[in-house]
Amino acid sequence: ETQMAFPSKKQCVSKAADLDFSKDPNFNFSSNVPADGVFKATNQGLPKSAKKVEPLSKKTATRGPLNRYKLEAELKTKNQLLETAKQQLHSRLTGAQGTIKELKEENEGLAQEVEKLKKFQETCMMILESRNIDPVTGSNILEEEEKFFFQKQTTLLTEKLIEELRLFNQTAAKEKEVLQVRL
Secondary structure: OOOOOOOOOOHHHHHHHHHHOOOOOOOOOOOOOOOOOOEEEEEEEOOOHHOOOOOOOOOHHHHHHHHHHHHHHHHHHHHHHHHHHHHHHHHHHHHHHHHHHHHHHHHHHHHHHHHHHHHHHHHHHHHHHOOOOEEEOEEHHHHHHHHHHHHHHHHHHHHHHHHHHHHHHHHHHHHHHHHHHHO
């Protein structure tokens, strides 16, 4: 078994050292960073226990070595909580990045499929146009136009024929009257 060598309190303790610990420490360091600017942390995604950070009071900082060890233990605990939160956030980030990668690949596949379908649609439209087929009804455009043209021609010829028959009937009726008058 290995034992750590700790110096005894009698060897380390001196009156000068006790006086140094009893003074209020001065932790005012010079900095170009505003006090509330850079080091604010957002509490998003942290466990509730990690969000509760209690400010240290002057009394707890100056009570002595026992409180110092207590504070160090608290800081270690809080540090572990922060490390756990960091790992959770990292795993969530990794998962989100994987999801984004999958969605990008799926999007690329769908974009390629859309392009293929557009080309297929253009080819189909060219075939329909070359065969004079209406894409909506599926019927042949020329046949429809010819059918409409023939119907129109038939109607016009029928009307003309009816008009000529009326004229013929009138002429025949007049000649019949003239023949009857002569006889």
